[in-house]
Amino acid sequence: MTETGRKAVLKASGLSKFFPGVRALDKVDFELAEGEIHALLGENGAGKSTLIKLVTGVYGRDEGTIQLAGEEVDPKDTTDAQRLGIGTVYQEVNLLPNLSVAENLFLGRQPMRFGLVDRKAMKARAKALLAEYNLHLDPAEPLSRFSVAVQQIIAIARAVDLSGRVLILDEPTASLDAGEVQVLFRIMRRLRDRGMGVVFVTHFLDQVYEVSDRITVLRNGRLVGTRETAELPRLELVSMMLGRELSAEALHRGGRREVAGEPLVSFKGFGKNRYVEPFDLEIRRGEVVGMAGLLGSGRTETAKLAFGIEQADSGEARVEGHPVKLQSPRDAIRLRFGYCPEDRKTEGIVGELSVRENIILALQARRGWLKPLPRREQEEIAGRYIKLLGIKTPDAERSIQFLSGGNQQKALLARWLATDPEFLILDEPTRGIDVGAHAEIIRLIERLCDDGLALLVISSEIEEIVSYSDRVVVLRDRRHVGSLSGDEVAMEPIMQTIAGA
Amino acid sequence: MNQRTFPLFVTAAVFALAYAFCLSRFPAFASTRVFANLLTDNAFLGIVAVGMTFVIISGGIDLSVGSVIAFTGVFLAIMIERVHVNPWLAFVMILIIAALFGAGMGAIIHFLRMPPFIVTLAGMFLARGMSFVLTADSIPINHPLYAQLNELVIRLPGGGRLTLIAVVMLLVFAGGIVLAHFTRFGSYVYALGGNRTSAELMGVPVASATIRIYVLSSVLAAVSGIVFSLYTSAGYSLAATGVELDTIAAVIIGGTLLTGGSGYVIGTFVGILIQGLIQTYITFDGTLSSWWTKIAIGILLFAFIALQRVVTMAWPMRRVQAA
Numbered sequence: 001m002t003e004t005g006r007k008a009v010l011k012a013s014g015l016s017k018f019f020p021g022v023r024a025l026d027k028v029d030f031e032l033a034e035g036e037i038h039a040l041l042g043e044n045g046a047g048k049s050t051l052i053k054l055v056t057g058v059y060g061r062d063e064g065t066i067q068l069a070g071e072e073v074d075p076k077d078t079t080d081a082q083r084l085g086i087g088t089v090y091q092e093v094n095l096l097p098n099l100s101v102a103e104n105l106f107l108g109r110q111p112m113r114f115g116l117v118d119r120k121a122m123k124a125r126a127k128a129l130l131a132e133y134n135l136h137l138d139p140a141e142p143l144s145r146f147s148v149a150v151q152q153i154i155a156i157a158r159a160v161d162l163s164g165r166v167l168i169l170d171e172p173t174a175s176l177d178a179g180e181v182q183v184l185f186r187i188m189r190r191l192r193d194r195g196m197g198v199v200f201v202t203h204f205l206d207q208v209y210e211v212s213d214r215i216t217v218l219r220n221g222r223l224v225g226t227r228e229t230a231e232l233p234r235l236e237l238v239s240m241m242l243g244r245e246l247s248a249e250a251l252h253r254g255g256r257r258e259v260a261g262e263p264l265v266s267f268k269g270f271g272k273n274r275y276v277e278p279f280d281l282e283i284r285r286g287e288v289v290g291m292a293g294l295l296g297s298g299r300t301e302t303a304k305l306a307f308g309i310e311q312a313d314s315g316e317a318r319v320e321g322h323p324v325k326l327q328s329p330r331d332a333i334r335l336r337f338g339y340c341p342e343d344r345k346t347e348g349i350v351g352e353l354s355v356r357e358n359i360i361l362a363l364q365a366r367r368g369w370l371k372p373l374p375r376r377e378q379e380e381i382a383g384r385y386i387k388l389l390g391i392k393t394p395d396a397e398r399s400i401q402f403l404s405g406g407n408q409q410k411a412l413l414a415r416w417l418a419t420d421p422e423f424l425i426l427d428e429p430t431r432g433i434d435v436g437a438h439a440e441i442i443r444l445i446e447r448l449c450d451d452g453l454a455l456l457v458i459s460s461e462i463e464e465i466v467s468y469s470d471r472v473v474v475l476r477d478r479r480h481v482g483s484l485s486g487d488e489v490a491m492e493p494i495m496q497t498i499a500g501a
Numbered sequence: 502m503n504q505r506t507f508p509l510f511v512t513a514a515v516f517a518l519a520y521a522f523c524l525s526r527f528p529a530f531a532s533t534r535v536f537a538n539l540l541t542d543n544a545f546l547g548i549v550a551v552g553m554t555f556v557i558i559s560g561g562i563d564l565s566v567g568s569v570i571a572f573t574g575v576f577l578a579i580m581i582e583r584v585h586v587n588p589w590l591a592f593v594m595i596l597i598i599a600a601l602f603g604a605g606m607g608a609i610i611h612f613l614r615m616p617p618f619i620v621t622l623a624g625m626f627l628a629r630g631m632s633f634v635l636t637a638d639s640i641p642i643n644h645p646l647y648a649q650l651n652e653l654v655i656r657l658p659g660g661g662r663l664t665l666i667a668v669v670m671l672l673v674f675a676g677g678i679v680l681a682h683f684t685r686f687g688s689y690v691y692a693l694g695g696n697r698t699s700a701e702l703m704g705v706p707v708a709s710a711t712i713r714i715y716v717l718s719s720v721l722a723a724v725s726g727i728v729f730s731l732y733t734s735a736g737y738s739l740a741a742t743g744v745e746l747d748t749i750a751a752v753i754i755g756g757t758l759l760t761g762g763s764g765y766v767i768g769t770f771v772g773i774l775i776q777g778l779i780q781t782y783i784t785f786d787g788t789l790s791s792w793w794t795k796i797a798i799g800i801l802l803f804a805f806i807a808l809q810r811v812v813t814m815a816w817p818m819r820r821v822q823a824a
């Protein structure tokens with residue numbers, strides 16, 4: 001029995017998982033009751049997906065026990081977990097688009113007649129199954145002909161039909177529109193009312209409050225707590241997730257400035273359907289604009305629109321008052337924009353190339369490949385920035401993959417600084433680097449801004465944003481929900497705006 | 502008609518057009534005789550193409566089939582003419598050898614995670630090399646059973662003679678259709694070609710399915726080799742060179758997606774008929790070089806690969822309102 005008096009269908013006790021050098025999950029307890037929708041929340045690296053993978057047998061656990069309806073179980077793989085009664089539906093629908101809907105539902109367990117698949121019976125059963133979800137379609141059609149939302153419902157129907165006790169939905173709403181989300185919620189509620197336990201992983205706080213009964217928050221691989229949704233104020237939830245006490249002292253740069261003058265870059269009604277809602281944003285020379293919000297709130301998406309990686313379908317961008325074309329990163333580079341991406345390993349550095357080659361990459365791209373920079377000039381530029389930013393490398397020819405995270409980050413910064421940018425976007429510039437390098441990067445940001453650069457900095461560390469931003473833009477659920485300046489640039493107002501309290 | 506069946510309709514339309522053209526030039530194309538010969542002449546190609554269809558739908562490729570046909574012919578010739586084994590026993594022996602050969606390739610592809618292209622390329626050299634080890638000569642097979650089997654024909658109205666090997670091909674096609682659409686194994690083949698990871702997550706026994714796919718292909722190549730030895734009444738280690746490529750061409754022209762996941766056995770049958778039709782036309786014409794067959798096949802192949810690309814990209818998605 002749970003504390004609330006409902007019967008626990010799934011109970012994980014003291015689950016731990018170690019990866020080399022990391023405790024991905026550290027003695028976490030998790031309890032799912034029958035007939036409840038249980039939201040599982042946490043920022044990147046909190047351990048949500050590790051927990052799910054342990055419960056569904058994708059990973060073997062290092063410590064702890066899993067009980068299903070009171071009996072200890074040990075799922076060996078997803079098929080085994082399914083057989084035991086635990087079904088999972090991922091954000092990327094893991095079905096087969098080239099097979100028919102019916103085959104997707106019954107693959108490997110098709111009804112047989114005289115040793116052959118009874119296609120008629122299979123079709124009829126598929127139709128009946130989907131009718132329970134108010135989905136009336138021809139199950140003989142290939143799955144690829146239906147929208148992601150419909151595919152998701154089909155995946156849920158399959159998972160429920162196969163397992164029937166626990167349904168884990170891993171970010172099911174990420175690619176759905178508002179109407180489709182409501183359909184999904186209706187289905188989740190109906191399954192709950194039938195007595196299933198539903199685990200709902202998401203980043204959207206509004207959805208958590210709309211549909212869940214209880215919330216479990218993880219942070220850094222540890223359990224922060226499990227609470228009744230109705231009794232947990234948003235602000236408290238956000239601080240549980242971000243792990244900052246609201247009384248935390250805000251660090252201040254030598255006085256926040258109201259930067260005056262015409263904006264260097266301005267976006268008006270800039271947005272993309274199903275990506276980021278249209279937003280207005282102005283950044284002046286010498287100004288640092290911080291971007292805060294939870295994971296998945298649309299921060300990186302905003303940066304990608306602003307740098308032309310994704311194409312906006314509404315609004316316009318202006319540089320010094322003149323409308324500009326911003327259809328590709330090449331356009332952006334031509335406008336003297338720079339972008340250091342969040343995931344520097346896959347989107348930033350080219351690991352096999354040397355530090356020098358990584359630094360001159362963007363500059364060379366702007367010149368075009370037909371006009372290579374002379375080797376001597378390359379060495380001079382690389383040498384200059386290695387000294388200027390204090391990049392610790394034996395020499396400029398060292399392959400960049402052997403440098404530490406902080407030094408890779410600095411080399412990435414150098415790449416954009418070498419192009420002499422006017423507007424620079426930094427996405428999580430301090431993620432995954434050690435404390436010393438962290439402070440250096442922050443000082444560097446301040447220096448760049450004093451040199452007259454316009455900066456847009458994204459960070460999950462609110463303290464950090466407070467320390468260097470002149471203004472802060474807050475995002476929630478892919479919407480720009482607030483812009484704070486002056487004294488409002490402090491921990492508490494930012495947290496409150498994130499929580500939407 | 503939907504995205505999956507569209508290429509099939511195009512294949513059928515191409516065949517109909519080609520047939521109408523041949524008919525307008527040579528009215529004899531309407532005779533059952535021409536048609537029956539077309540089936541007989543392409544029987545060995547059709548049989549091996551059924552196996553290739555499964556392999557390609559599963560996202561793989563089998564380059565070894567031509568060599569397996571040659572090896573089968575040489576093996577049968579040696580066994581029947583030199584070792585004096587009963588031909589039926591020799592047939593059974595070669596089918597077992599081929600099954601083991603296919604199982605080996607499938608196991609290597611699955612367990613060592615090797616690309617099918619490389620593994621079956623190695624298989625191709627191995628089987629061809631083994632045929633040369635057995636003999637480098639062309640050995641005629643004079644066993645009375647061969648003559649008897651070759652005389653088994655169904656006489657069609659209009660003078661056509663439906664031979665045993667043509668009937669075997671038609672049966673293999675019928676079996677292939679049932680296997681593809683009315684067995685769990687068939688759905689696993691399509692699942693593997695759609696997305697291997699998803700298929701595994703959905704509980705498809707990937708290892709056994711992969712092995713069975715290559716066993717099927719090799720066994721059908723051996724059946725094709727038996728048919729080929731009946732057709733030529735000889736075994737020769739240089740026979741059936743490049744047949745694997747003709748087979749792949751027939752499968753693709755038949756509307757199967759080269760990247761896997763989509764295709765029909767019946768489409769392959771039409772693909773074989775199209776190839777046979779072109780050859781027959783060139784024979785009838787008499788002035789054209791036989792290389793025009795290759796040129797026509799090449800053009801068709803290009804057209805179908807381009808068509809598949811266009812269909813995959815342009816086919817509209819159906820929106821179903823979920824209520």
